[in-house]
Amino acid sequence: MRKFSLLALSLVFLLSACAPNFQKQNEAVQTKEKAKGKTIIPNYNISDKYYRTILPFKPGEARGLVVNNINTRYDLNEFEMGLMRIAQKSFDTEKYFFQEGQKIEAKTIKQWLNRQYTDEQLKEKNIKPEDNIGLNPVDTSAQGSEPTSPIYLAHILEHDYLTKDDKGNVTLSGVTIGLALNSVYYYKLTPDGDTFEKKIDFAEMEKEGKKLAEEVVKRARNIKTLKDVPITIALFEQESKSSVTPGRFFAYSTVDQGSSKLNDWEKVNEKYYLFPSTDAQNDHRDDTIAFLNFKQDVEQYFPNFNGVIGKAFYVEDQLQELNITIPIQFYGKTEGIGFAQYVAGLVMQHFPKYLSVSVSVTSVDGPEALIVRKANADEPFVHIYQ
Known part of the structure; x- marks a missing residue:
């Protein structure tokens, strides 16, 4: 069952980091x-x-x-x-x-x-x-x-x-x-x-x-x-x-x-690519196809929407991180929660486990949801903004 949190956004960084050592600060x-x-x-x-x-x-x-x-x-x-x-x-x-x-x-x-x-x-x-x-x-x-x-x-x-x-x-x-x-x-x-x-x-x-x-x-x-x-x-x-x-x-x-x-x-040997783009299609076809399949499934949820954009970071021609932005208009908080659930499932379905993926869902009112799946994690972390 996917985890949902309404905690402050800063917890995202704590969860994605090493185990903390809460000792008194050194002077x-x-x-x-x-x-x-x-x-x-x-x-x-x-x-x-x-x-x-x-x-x-x-x-x-x-x-x-x-x-x-x-x-x-x-x-x-x-x-x-x-x-x-x-x-x-x-x-x-x-x-x-x-x-x-x-x-x-x-x-x-x-x-x-x-x-x-x-x-x-x-x-x-x-x-x-x-x-x-x-x-x-x-x-x-x-x-x-x-x-x-x-x-x-x-x-x-x-x-x-x-x-x-x-x-x-x-x-x-x-x-x-x-x-x-x-x-x-x-x-x-x-x-x-x-x-x-x-x-x-x-x-x-x-x-x-x-x-x-x-x-x-x-x-x-x-x-x-x-x-x-x-x-x-x-x-x-x-x-x-x-x-x-x-x-x-x-x-x-x-x-x-x-x-x-x-x-x-x-x-x-490091480089960033925009998904979708001609450069990404030419240099990293398989990764581009995975992104396009993800994008297509998002658009099935909102048929008239096509604003999914990704920024991919490669080291030694291997994809290390993928940050996706989905700007969309919601008409209620429950609709946003449902969409976040749906997108979290798509992240687990379309992208290999070794890859770190984050998805930022925004509207004209500001950030709506953040979905983070760290490399080799069994479940994504989902934050719904209040």
């Missing part, structure tokens, strides 16, 4: 360059997919910049969470604690994201030569002409990972740096003119991204607090502004403690 001493302060490390971790976060929470130096530099909300979320997945290849979630990037200052990141400027451009913009440290290539085009080179680097994101010693001292023990690269370059010929776009070839983007990574690591080593710690640096391809699926990390490299030399680049 540790965090040693800083100029002062010592108290910090809290929660004992309870909602999942081994995440790191325990150092408290009190400290916003990253680049907070706010990411919204302006990343094309879509989908890219923004994946850039942050994908970088955390990359970190797990080097920093164990049981041993390391997470903190948003504190070492590369916001002012520095802004300067690095600029273009390089010629001497004449420096005078025009009233920029000091010592501040001419942009990582994007110089543009020597005449005003009103197409730029001579695109902007490759859209954003830089730092994540810090800390460890605690036997005395409770917490110190920085590793850093990840994500470089968001443009797959499409947007530009204007005049400040108030139309926006044009230019597709950047992947091979070109990859080549430039790896060159940028070497320079970023070199500069990071000149920051006192990053002089010796291990660094993992990763390249992220962000999608166009019109995309409804996020971009992806496609490569990463590690830098040993005290070194400025990147080790060999490792390929990251």
Whole structure:
């Protein structure tokens, strides 16, 4: 018999996580360059997919910049969470604690994201030569002409990972740096003119991204607090502004403690697909058929409805997660409950047991139901919103 719950939505995450350890939170001493302060490390971790976060929470130096530099909300979320997945290849979630990037200052990141400027451009913009440290290539085009080179680097994101010693001292023990690269370059010929776009070839983007990574690591080593710690640096391809699926990390490299030399680049084979779509049909036909069968059965419940949309996440070409959205209009709460029961059964019927599936049912009034079937679970969890 399927389980129904009217508990708060946060229970979804508790149920999907590892067994909790409800011990009193630890209090540790965090040693800083100029002062010592108290910090809290929660004992309870909602999942081994995440790191325990150092408290009190400290916003990253680049907070706010990411919204302006990343094309879509989908890219923004994946850039942050994908970088955390990359970190797990080097920093164990049981041993390391997470903190948003504190070492590369916001002012520095802004300067690095600029273009390089010629001497004449420096005078025009009233920029000091010592501040001419942009990582994007110089543009020597005449005003009103197409730029001579695109902007490759859209954003830089730092994540810090800390460890605690036997005395409770917490110190920085590793850093990840994500470089968001443009797959499409947007530009204007005049400040108030139309926006044009230019597709950047992947091979070109990859080549430039790896060159940028070497320079970023070199500069990071000149920051006192990053002089010796291990660094993992990763390249992220962000999608166009019109995309409804996020971009992806496609490569990463590690830098040993005290070194400025990147080790060999490792390929990251991850990708998101929209269901239904031509790309999904061409690359993952069997999964697409399973989704379409599910969609067809939903439409039998509401014959005039065809709004079922899925977002599928693949790792090494294997489907890992499927998140489905069903926007629909209900005329009563009991109708919504009945529909949720029906959809929960379809999830169990159409999708393999190893796959994690979530279905969000919404109406014009807001969320109506959430159905979650974790990988290898015997029954789905269903939450009906009140």
